[in-house]
Amino acid sequence: MKFVDEFRDGEVARALARTIATELQPGREYRIMEFCGGHTHAISRYGIAELLPAAIRFIHGPGCPVCVLPIGRIDNAIDLATRRGVILCTYGDTLRVPASKGMGQSTERAQHANPNDLHPPEGARGEATPMSLLKAKAQGADIRMVYSSADALKIARDNPQREVVFFAIGFETTTPPTAVAIQAAAREGLTNFSVFCNHVLTPAAIQNILDAPQVRRLGTVPLDAFIGPSHVSTIIGSQPYEFFAEEYQKPVVIAGFEPLDVLQATLMLVRQVNEGRCEVENEFSRAVTREGNRKAQKLVAEVFELRPSFEWRGLGEVPYGALRIHRRYQDFDAERRFGLEYHAVPDNKACECGAILRGVTTPKDCKAFGTVCTPQTPIGSCMVSNEGACAAYYSYGRYRDAAKPEERAA
Amino acid sequence: MSRRSDYLRPVDFKHGLVDLSHGAGGRAMAQLIEELFLAEFDNEYLRQANDQAKLAELKGRVVMATDSHVVSPLFFPGGDIGCLSVHGTLNDVAMCGARPVALSAGFILEEGFALADLRRIVRSMAQAAREAGVPIVTGDTKVVERGKGDGVFITTTGIGVVPEGVEISGDRARPGDAILVSGYLGDHGMAILSLRENLQFATSIVSDTAALHELVAAMLAAVPGIGVLRDPTRGGLATTLNEIARQSGVGMVLEERALPVREEVAAACELLGLDPLYVANEGKLVAICSAADAQALLAAMRAHPLGRDAAIVGQVIEDSQHFVQMETAFGGRRVVDWLTGEQLPRIC
Numbered sequence: 001m002k003f004v005d006e007f008r009d010g011e012v013a014r015a016l017a018r019t020i021a022t023e024l025q026p027g028r029e030y031r032i033m034e035f036c037g038g039h040t041h042a043i044s045r046y047g048i049a050e051l052l053p054a055a056i057r058f059i060h061g062p063g064c065p066v067c068v069l070p071i072g073r074i075d076n077a078i079d080l081a082t083r084r085g086v087i088l089c090t091y092g093d094t095l096r097v098p099a100s101k102g103m104g105q106s107t108e109r110a111q112h113a114n115p116n117d118l119h120p121p122e123g124a125r126g127e128a129t130p131m132s133l134l135k136a137k138a139q140g141a142d143i144r145m146v147y148s149s150a151d152a153l154k155i156a157r158d159n160p161q162r163e164v165v166f167f168a169i170g171f172e173t174t175t176p177p178t179a180v181a182i183q184a185a186a187r188e189g190l191t192n193f194s195v196f197c198n199h200v201l202t203p204a205a206i207q208n209i210l211d212a213p214q215v216r217r218l219g220t221v222p223l224d225a226f227i228g229p230s231h232v233s234t235i236i237g238s239q240p241y242e243f244f245a246e247e248y249q250k251p252v253v254i255a256g257f258e259p260l261d262v263l264q265a266t267l268m269l270v271r272q273v274n275e276g277r278c279e280v281e282n283e284f285s286r287a288v289t290r291e292g293n294r295k296a297q298k299l300v301a302e303v304f305e306l307r308p309s310f311e312w313r314g315l316g317e318v319p320y321g322a323l324r325i326h327r328r329y330q331d332f333d334a335e336r337r338f339g340l341e342y343h344a345v346p347d348n349k350a351c352e353c354g355a356i357l358r359g360v361t362t363p364k365d366c367k368a369f370g371t372v373c374t375p376q377t378p379i380g381s382c383m384v385s386n387e388g389a390c391a392a393y394y395s396y397g398r399y400r401d402a403a404k405p406e407e408r409a410a
Numbered sequence: 411m412s413r414r415s416d417y418l419r420p421v422d423f424k425h426g427l428v429d430l431s432h433g434a435g436g437r438a439m440a441q442l443i444e445e446l447f448l449a450e451f452d453n454e455y456l457r458q459a460n461d462q463a464k465l466a467e468l469k470g471r472v473v474m475a476t477d478s479h480v481v482s483p484l485f486f487p488g489g490d491i492g493c494l495s496v497h498g499t500l501n502d503v504a505m506c507g508a509r510p511v512a513l514s515a516g517f518i519l520e521e522g523f524a525l526a527d528l529r530r531i532v533r534s535m536a537q538a539a540r541e542a543g544v545p546i547v548t549g550d551t552k553v554v555e556r557g558k559g560d561g562v563f564i565t566t567t568g569i570g571v572v573p574e575g576v577e578i579s580g581d582r583a584r585p586g587d588a589i590l591v592s593g594y595l596g597d598h599g600m601a602i603l604s605l606r607e608n609l610q611f612a613t614s615i616v617s618d619t620a621a622l623h624e625l626v627a628a629m630l631a632a633v634p635g636i637g638v639l640r641d642p643t644r645g646g647l648a649t650t651l652n653e654i655a656r657q658s659g660v661g662m663v664l665e666e667r668a669l670p671v672r673e674e675v676a677a678a679c680e681l682l683g684l685d686p687l688y689v690a691n692e693g694k695l696v697a698i699c700s701a702a703d704a705q706a707l708l709a710a711m712r713a714h715p716l717g718r719d720a721a722i723v724g725q726v727i728e729d730s731q732h733f734v735q736m737e738t739a740f741g742g743r744r745v746v747d748w749l750t751g752e753q754l755p756r757i758c
Contacts, residue, residue: 001676010741047742147682259740375747396744 007258008046016263017051023270030056032269033359034227035206037064037387038257044392046259056266059359060389062205062314063229065170066093067357067381067388070311071345073198074099077167078131080196081141084338087159089152090133090167092145093385098130098378100345130348149181149195156185156193165334166195173231175199175323176296179303182325182332196334197325199304202232203240204321205312210248212358223359225269227262228254230284237292241280249278256284303329311344313381314357353380356389363390370394421445426525433519433553446529447549450536455512455547463547465512468571475502476567482756484531484561487601488616489692492534494758495564497621497692498643500542504623505639505695507578507630508570513539515549515566520559531562542621544568570623575634582637583658587726588704590697592625592711593719594618595647596675599689602757604678615674620693625716629697632710638698641691643758645749648687650696651734652748661729664736664746668723688749690757698726 024030034040040060043049049058062068074097081088137143142162146152152166168178178195185193206226228241233254241252251272255265265283272279282288303326310322325333334340347354351373352366363369363382373379375391382388386395421441431438448456455463479495496513503510515535519528539546546566597618604613622641629636638658642650647669655662671686679686693716699707704722711717724736734746 001673001680004680005739008740010739013741045744046738046740047744050742395747 004258007256007260009260012260013046013051013263016260016267020056020263020267020270021053023267023274024053024055025274028055028273029222029224030270030273031059031222031224032056032227032266033059033061033209033223033225034262035061035063035202036227036229036232036257037067037385037389037392038230039227039255039262040064040389041387041392042257042259042262044396047396048259048262051263052266056270059223060356060362060392061209061226061359062312062357063171063202063232064382064385064387064389065174065200066097066385067353068200068205068312068314069094069097069169069198069381070313071098071100071347072311072343074133075131075345076340076342077196078133078136078141079340080165080167080334080338081133081136081143082139084163085142086163086165086338087142087144087155088133088165088167089144089146089155091147091169094167094169095134095137095143095145096132096378097381097384098132098348101130149177153181153184153190153193156190157188160192162192164193165338166193167198168195169198171200171202171229171232172235172300175300175304176235176293179299182303182329183299185332186329191331194332194334194337195325196340197304197323199323200310200312200318201306201321201323202229202236203243204318205315206241206244208312208315208318208321209358210244210250223250224273225251225253227265227269228252228280230255230257230261230287233282233284233288233292235293235296238280238282238288238290239292245278245280251278251281253281254284254288256287302326311342312357313347314354348379351380353382353390356380356382363393366390417441417445421525423525423529428519428521428523428525428528428553430521430553430555433551439551443551446525446532447551450529450532451515451539451546451549452536453545453547455545456549461548463512463514465547465569468511468569470571470574471508472569472571473503473506473508474567474569475499476565477502478563478565479758480560480563480756481602481758482560483602483605484527486605486617488597489619490531490534491562491564492531493538494617494619494692495566496535496538496542496544496546497619498758499566499568500544500621500623501641501692501695503568503570504621504626505578505641506572507576507626507636507639508572508623509627510542510544510568510570510623512547513544513566513568515546515564517549517551518559518563518565519551519553520561521553521556523561528562531564535564538621542623573630576630576636578636578639580638580640580654580657581659583654583660583662583698583726584637584700585660585726585728586701587637587698588701588707588722589651589662589664589724589726590699590704590708590711590720590722591642591647591670592622592695592697592717593693594670594672594675595642595691595694596671596679596686596689598643598692599646599757600675600678600686602690603682603684613674613678615672615678618691618693620716622693622695622716625695625711625714628714629707629710629717633699633703633707635703636697636699636707639695641695643690643692646686646688646690647696648685648734648746649749651746652732654696654698655729655732655734658726659732661727661732662724662734663727663743664724664734666736666739668721670719670721670723687746692758701725
């Protein structure tokens with residue numbers, strides 16, 4: 001495939017890996033966090049860590065939109081689809097994320113509010129299995145999988161008598177399309193369309209990771225460098241990372257999602273570390289500029305505003321780490337329209353997703369990993385999305401440990 | 411068939427709609443059966459107008475398979491639910507090396523479904539059955555109220571006979587065996603996907619839906635000792651190989667470079683974040699045979715129109731964990747796991 005195969009060339013990859021190996025300083029470890037799930041997926045899928053010496057350690061970051069969505073927000077979405085009877089439009093990945101076990105109760109209340117509404121969910125019968133959007137759908141909620149915000153808009157147009165809510169999640173890449181949908185709805189006077197906004201911001205999360213005590217007090221989670229986001233950076237540009245390079249003295253290389261991009265970025269980071277440089281470099285120059293996509297930024301600024309605080313799964317409350325819909329578009333804000341209340345829900349005790357998302361631990365160190373928590377039966381969100389560290393490792397990396405239990409698992 | 415009609419007016423196949431009377435057992439149902447199903451499927455068994463078909467005596471081990479079809483949309487590039495419902499069951503019968511003998515067809519129709527569409531579907535089934543040389547010998551029609559179905563669902567059942575000496579089963583893969591596929595992977599799934607209401611994209615991909623029993627017969631003529639045959643439908647090649655690996659208690663290693671995937675399919679998968687290894691096929695098979703027979707089998711497959719693009723794609727290995735792995739074109743090795751969740755509902 002043209003423009004794809006070039007970035008997956010095995011020969012070039014091995015040559016790059018050899019160059020990296022020769023440039024490593026003896027006795028030194030290079031701990032590189034790839035922020036994005038897209039990079040995590042590429043590293044696992046193509047076996048990149050296997051090509052590299054053990055001194056290079058990839059630490060998987062929180063850049064997977066499904067993974068960082070806190071349970072309470074999934075509960076809100078289920079509530080919308082069951083108790084409020086809306087058509088909930090969602091990306092497919094979100095369907096299987098486990099919500100809280102208590103979700104049945106809110107649906108039970110719905111029984112009183114609307115006796116014709118739904119069959120009693122499992123939770124209402126006293127069984128303690130976590131809900132999910134998929135289960136709510138099976139119980140009769142009108143939940144539709146969409147591939148874009150435009151699909152949700154079309155569903156709203158086609159169902160003028162129903163409330164249609166788009167469950168918007170994602171980083172800076174998916175935010176502009178949501179903004180476009182909201183503006184289109186405003187232009188068309190679509191009164192039955194609203195957005196449950198869960199868009200989050202990458203730089204805030206990186207700062208949160210760097211400010212974490214485990215990272216600040218060197219030792220627990222030493223981080224030497226960052227592979228910067230790929231698609232996110234096409235929107236926000238490379239400029240926002242300059243702060244991290246300067247303030248936190250961490251080199252950043254923005255890289256594409258193809259395996260050769262990751263290897264090239266690794267080489268650039270190794271060189272920065274070796275030379276004691278802390279700069280923002282751009283490996284993904286075929287798509288990313290310093291300023292980013294000004295038009296998209298303007299659009300986002302028009303439709304959204306910063307949330308003073310937002311809970312991220314794994315990171316906790318992140319100040320200014322997410323967006324909400326600006327007052328001028330408040331009619332399209334599902335939180336306002338339905339008066340949604342947020343209740344934080346703690347993770348399952350056995351689940352290490354939080355620590356994994358912070359880079360404090362690895363999937364295979366979690367007791368639940370591969371035993372009770374698998375892609376078929378996810379307990380934590382990292383096992384749900386194929387960009388999640390656990391799912392990527394489970395799908396692509398397990399056999400390496402089975403074959404060589406002593407080997408590290410990157 | 412030219413015979414005097416017992417009915418005042420013929421069924422209106424131009425503007426008519428299915429109504430509840432078409433499934434009620436009365437005159438309307440009898441007329442629909444006569445003027446549509448009997449007229450199109452026409453064979454000696456149906457002409458007897460009994461509730462069952464009496465077949466001639468069958469010699470050998472009889473196999474039976476059934477398959478329900480709920481594909482959406484009903485019509486897609488390269489086929490429709492009609493021919494798909496014939497091919498699907500014929501292939502299930504054929505995947506143990508059997509020669510299919512007869513089919514049955516059960517229809518669940520939704521009130522309000524256009525009779526024109528129904529006739530188009532039935533004609534497509536009739537043509538597929540004729541081409542396969544396997545008659546549809548008995549059937550059933552039910553109608554559900556509007557909103558309780560989705561146009562039409564079709565269940566077909568097939569029986570067939572396994573030739574003497576043929577022993578094909580999912581537990582017969584042995585370490586050292588070769589893994590072959592009969593052609594390009596992922597065509598059916600991507601053809602369906604390209605039409606989904608929220609995902610329309612322009613493409614030249616057409617479904618590969620086809621009946622494979624004649625290909626199987628040609629393969630068995632060349633290599634009677636084929637160990638495993640299976641058609642990688644839902645879940646694609648990856649899921650099929652994982653099933654076989656577990657059943658046989660073996661592992662497998664695929665060679666990514668050897669996997670036949672069309673450029674268009676690979677590109678569409680890339681765009682949508684899908685993996686062609688998990689995309690459904692409806693006219694492809696996987697065969698596993700000893701390494702010594704592999705070239706002969708490949709040659710036999712390539713000599714048949716439905717196996718023209720066949721390839722040897724990997725081998726069976728010893729592995730207590732039953733992993734299916736793949737040597738990637740990139741130069742690494744990765745697990746090719748079971749499909750999780752569903753990539754796409756109602757693909758067949």
